[in-house]
Amino acid sequence: MKLGISKLTIRYRKRLALVSIATAVSLLVGLAIPQANAAGLYPSKPKGTELNLYNWSNYIDPELLKRFTAETGIKVNLGVYESNAQMLAKLEAGARGYDIIVPTDYMVQIMQKKGLLQRIHRSSYPNGNNLKAEFVNPYFDRGRVYTVPYLHGLTGFGYLKDKVTTNPTTWKEFFAAIPSYPGKTTIFDDKKEVIDAALRSFGAKPCTKNVTQLQRAQDLIKSIKPNLNTIASSGNIGRLSSGTSVLLMMYNGATYKAKLANPNVVFVYPKDGMPLWQDNFAIPVGAKNIDNAKIFLNFMMDPKNIAQASNWAAYNNGIAGSEKYLLPAMQADTAFSPTAAQMALGVAMAPCSTQVNDLYTKVWTAFKG
Amino acid sequence: MTKQKSWSVSHLPLIKPIGIASLLFLYLPLFTVLIFSFNRSEDATTWGGFSTRWYSTILDNTDLIRSAKVSLSIAIPCAIIAALIATGLAVGIGRATGKVQNFLRALVNAPLVLPEIVTAVGTLALFSLVGLPLRYSSLLFAHIVMCVPFAFLPIRSRLRDFDENIFEAARDLGASSTRVMMKITVPLLVPALLSSGLLSFIISMDDFLTSLFVSGPETTTLPIYIFGLLKLGASPEVNVIAALLLIIPTLGLLVGITWTATRRRSNEARNK
Amino acid sequence: MKPRSTTEKEPGIYGPGLVSLPAYITGILLVGLPLIVVIVFSFLQRGEFGSGVIHKFTLDAYRTVFYETDLMGNQSLNFSFLKIILRSILLAFTVTIICLIVGIPTAIWIALQKKTTQRILIVLVTIPFWINVLARTYAWMLLLADGGLFNQFGAPVLLYTSWATFIGLTYAFLPFMVLPIYASAEKLDKNILEAAFDLGASGWRVLIRIVIPMIRFGIFAGIAIVFIPALGAYVQPSLLGGNKSMLIGSLINDQFGESRNWPVGSALAVLLLAMTGVILLATRRRKLEFV
Numbered sequence: 001m002k003l004g005i006s007k008l009t010i011r012y013r014k015r016l017a018l019v020s021i022a023t024a025v026s027l028l029v030g031l032a033i034p035q036a037n038a039a040g041l042y043p044s045k046p047k048g049t050e051l052n053l054y055n056w057s058n059y060i061d062p063e064l065l066k067r068f069t070a071e072t073g074i075k076v077n078l079g080v081y082e083s084n085a086q087m088l089a090k091l092e093a094g095a096r097g098y099d100i101i102v103p104t105d106y107m108v109q110i111m112q113k114k115g116l117l118q119r120i121h122r123s124s125y126p127n128g129n130n131l132k133a134e135f136v137n138p139y140f141d142r143g144r145v146y147t148v149p150y151l152h153g154l155t156g157f158g159y160l161k162d163k164v165t166t167n168p169t170t171w172k173e174f175f176a177a178i179p180s181y182p183g184k185t186t187i188f189d190d191k192k193e194v195i196d197a198a199l200r201s202f203g204a205k206p207c208t209k210n211v212t213q214l215q216r217a218q219d220l221i222k223s224i225k226p227n228l229n230t231i232a233s234s235g236n237i238g239r240l241s242s243g244t245s246v247l248l249m250m251y252n253g254a255t256y257k258a259k260l261a262n263p264n265v266v267f268v269y270p271k272d273g274m275p276l277w278q279d280n281f282a283i284p285v286g287a288k289n290i291d292n293a294k295i296f297l298n299f300m301m302d303p304k305n306i307a308q309a310s311n312w313a314a315y316n317n318g319i320a321g322s323e324k325y326l327l328p329a330m331q332a333d334t335a336f337s338p339t340a341a342q343m344a345l346g347v348a349m350a351p352c353s354t355q356v357n358d359l360y361t362k363v364w365t366a367f368k369g
Numbered sequence: 370m371t372k373q374k375s376w377s378v379s380h381l382p383l384i385k386p387i388g389i390a391s392l393l394f395l396y397l398p399l400f401t402v403l404i405f406s407f408n409r410s411e412d413a414t415t416w417g418g419f420s421t422r423w424y425s426t427i428l429d430n431t432d433l434i435r436s437a438k439v440s441l442s443i444a445i446p447c448a449i450i451a452a453l454i455a456t457g458l459a460v461g462i463g464r465a466t467g468k469v470q471n472f473l474r475a476l477v478n479a480p481l482v483l484p485e486i487v488t489a490v491g492t493l494a495l496f497s498l499v500g501l502p503l504r505y506s507s508l509l510f511a512h513i514v515m516c517v518p519f520a521f522l523p524i525r526s527r528l529r530d531f532d533e534n535i536f537e538a539a540r541d542l543g544a545s546s547t548r549v550m551m552k553i554t555v556p557l558l559v560p561a562l563l564s565s566g567l568l569s570f571i572i573s574m575d576d577f578l579t580s581l582f583v584s585g586p587e588t589t590t591l592p593i594y595i596f597g598l599l600k601l602g603a604s605p606e607v608n609v610i611a612a613l614l615l616i617i618p619t620l621g622l623l624v625g626i627t628w629t630a631t632r633r634r635s636n637e638a639r640n641k
Numbered sequence: 642m643k644p645r646s647t648t649e650k651e652p653g654i655y656g657p658g659l660v661s662l663p664a665y666i667t668g669i670l671l672v673g674l675p676l677i678v679v680i681v682f683s684f685l686q687r688g689e690f691g692s693g694v695i696h697k698f699t700l701d702a703y704r705t706v707f708y709e710t711d712l713m714g715n716q717s718l719n720f721s722f723l724k725i726i727l728r729s730i731l732l733a734f735t736v737t738i739i740c741l742i743v744g745i746p747t748a749i750w751i752a753l754q755k756k757t758t759q760r761i762l763i764v765l766v767t768i769p770f771w772i773n774v775l776a777r778t779y780a781w782m783l784l785l786a787d788g789g790l791f792n793q794f795g796a797p798v799l800l801y802t803s804w805a806t807f808i809g810l811t812y813a814f815l816p817f818m819v820l821p822i823y824a825s826a827e828k829l830d831k832n833i834l835e836a837a838f839d840l841g842a843s844g845w846r847v848l849i850r851i852v853i854p855m856i857r858f859g860i861f862a863g864i865a866i867v868f869i870p871a872l873g874a875y876v877q878p879s880l881l882g883g884n885k886s887m888l889i890g891s892l893i894n895d896q897f898g899e900s901r902n903w904p905v906g907s908a909l910a911v912l913l914l915a916m917t918g919v920i921l922l923a924t925r926r927r928k929l930e931f932v
Contacts, residue, residue, distance in 0.1 A: 461661025484873025491675025550656025
C-alpha cells in the first residue's frame, strides 16, 4: 500500500513540478514579451509634444521640421553645434536629454564604443526597411542598429571662376593658390578635415603616425594662414556666393547652394583624394522622448521627407525611393552628383587612434595659436 | 558784483572734443544697425533702399521665439531670487567689517571682478563633478550666482544713504531685529529692490558665456541662439534681431528713467 | 545703559543675521566651490578618450601649458600657449590704454557739465551697457565687412583682422571705463580748479597736476573693470577676429569643448585667475570700504 501511495505521490509531484515549471516559464515569457515589445515596438502615438534635436548648424530644412510638427503634433527644439567634437564634448559635460543627434560616421563608432548610443530597433518601424542596399552595412554600424542615414557628401573646395583663373584640381593646387588671394580664402575650423587635406596634398595618408609628414602638414597650413580671412566651418555659402571669399574648403552640397546664388561658383573634387562622409541620426543615451525620437527617425526614412531634406541641403541621402522626389536641376549638377570616377576618389573617414589624435591636436594648436 | 566763472571746460585741453567724439563712437554703430535693419537688400552689408520686409520674418522664426521664451523663463525667476538673496546679504551683514563677513562679501561679489570664462568653466566643472545634468535648474543656479553681485549694488548704495539713527533708535526701543527688518528696512528698500530686480533681469537676459557652457537640451537661450546665427555671417534677419536687441532695452531704460524722474518730482512737489 | 557701539561693527542692525544665510550658501557653493574645483582639476589627469578627469594627481596639465614636446619629440618652452597668453595680455593692455585715453576726458567732460546735462550724458553712456554685447559686436561686423560702410568709404576690409577684435573690445568696454571715473570726477571740487586757473595755471597743468590725481581711484577701478574681462574675452575674437588668433578665452573654451582636455583648460583658467589677482591687488583702494 505504501508503495502504491508513494508512486502516486511521485507522479503527482512530477506533474506538479512540470506544471509549476511550465507556469513559471510562461509567466516569465509572458512578462518578458511585453518588455521586449515595449523596447522595440514602434510607438503607436507620440508621447508628449517635444523632441530635442541636436544638429549641425544650418543642416535641416526648417519647413521640413514644421511639416513634421504639423503631421505628428511634436514640437522640435533645435540645438546646434559646429563639429562632432563639440557635440561629443557637450554630451560628456553632462548635457543629457537630447533625443536625436547627428554624428558623422567615425563619431558613431567612437560614441558606440563609449556606450553613448541606444539601439533604435529599426525593424519595428513602418519605414524601417527603406534603406538603399549599400547603406545597410557601413563599417561604423553594421546592420544599422544605432543609426539611420541622413545625408552624405564629400569635402573638396570651391572657388569663383571669374576670380580664380588657375583652375585648381587638387589639394596641392588649392594650397598653392591661397597666397595669391590674401584675405579672400577660408578653411574649415575642423582639425581633422584641415590636417587630412594638407596630408593628401603631398601624397600622405590621413591618420598617419609619421611625424615628418605631420610636421610638413603643420608647416604647410601655418604658411598659408596669413592669407585666410576666417577659419570657419559655417557661413561659407554666403562667403563664397558674395565673393567675400574666392577660394575655400567647401562641402559639395553647400557649394551647390552657393552656385544657385552665384553662377560663377565651381566645386572641385580634388584628384589627390577627399573624405566621403556620412551623417546619421542616432538616439543618445539619456534621451527624454524616445518614442518621439523613433517617430522622427521613421519620418526621415520616408522617401518624400528625406528628399525634401536633400533638396534643401543639396546632399544626397541613403533612403531608397527618394530619387524620384529630388529636384532634377540639382541631380544634374556635378556638385550634387559626382561621377563614378570622382566618387572613387572619396574615402570613408575612419577614426584615428588616440595617439595620432593627440599628434593632430599638437599640429592644430600650433596652427591656431 | 557777481563773480564770473573764469574758466570753462574748453580751457582743459582736448576734454570737450574727445568727449563728444566718444559719444559719437558709441552711437554710430548702434544707429548703423538700426538703419540697416530697414535695408531692402538681401546683402546685409550694402544698402539697397528702405523696407520693413525683414521685420515680418521675425514672427515666423520659431527657434528665435523659443529661445526668447527660454531666456525669459530664466531671467524672471533669477531676477526675483537674486534680488532677495542680495537683500538678505545686505540686511543680515549690515556694515560689519569682521574678517568672516568681509571674506564672504568678497566671495559673493567675486563674479563681478573675475573673468566670466573662469566662473563659467568652474560652474561647469562643479556640476560635472557632482553629476548634476545640464538642464533648466542648473542654468538657473548659474545665473543666480552671476546676478547676485549686481543685485547687491543698488541695495548697498540705498542702505548707505539711510540715516543710521533710525535703526539705532528702533533697537534702543526694544524692537527685535526681525521687527526692524519688516517694519523699517524692507519698506525703505522697496525702490532699490526694483532696481536690483531689473539689473539682474538684464544681466541674465544678456548673458552669453556662462550660458554657453552650462546650457543643455531645452535651454538654448536667446544669446546662444543669436551667436549661432552670427557665426553664419551677416544677414538681413540678423540685422532685424540686432536692431530689436537695441531698441527694446533702450526703450525700457528710457521709460524707467522717466518714470523715476516723474516720481521724484512729484515727491518733491508733495514735500514742499 | 549699554554703551552704544557704532553700527560700523554691528551686524544685524537692519535685520536678523540669519537672513544673509542664503547669500552665504550661494557664495560658498556656487562661487567658492567652482573655483576650488577648477584649481583641483588642473592637477588631475585627463580622462579616457579625453573626456572628463581621472582622480589622479599629476602635473601634466601645467607641463602641457608651459612646455611643449613638438612632433619631433623635442621639448621646449611651449611657444604656442605662451604666445597665446602674451597676446591676450598685450591686447587687454592696449584696449585698456585706449579706453583710458578716451574714457578719462569723456568722464571729466561729463562731470563738468550742468547737473541736468550730466544726467542726460550719463544715461547716454549707460545705454550701450544695457544692450547685448552680441548685438554691439554685430554692429562692427556690419561696419567692417567687405562692402560695409568703412570699406565703402575707402578703408581696407578690417573684418577678420586683429584690428577688428581690438575695435570691438574697445567699443564694448568704453562705458565700463567712463562710469567709475565719472563717479570720482563728479565729486571734484570745482573751486580748486577755479583757484588754479585764477593763479594762472595752464589747462594742461590743471589737468595733469590736479584733476587726474584727484580722480585716480576711479581710474584704478576703471582699469580693473576693463583689463580683467578683456583678458578673458571670447566673443569678439571669435566673431570679429576671424577665429584665427587664439586668445586665452578661446583657448579655454576649446580645451573644455572640442579638444576635451579639462585639466589643461583648468590650468589655463588658474593662470587667468592668478593674473586677475595681480591686477586686483595693484588697483585696490587703500582704505577698506563697505563693500
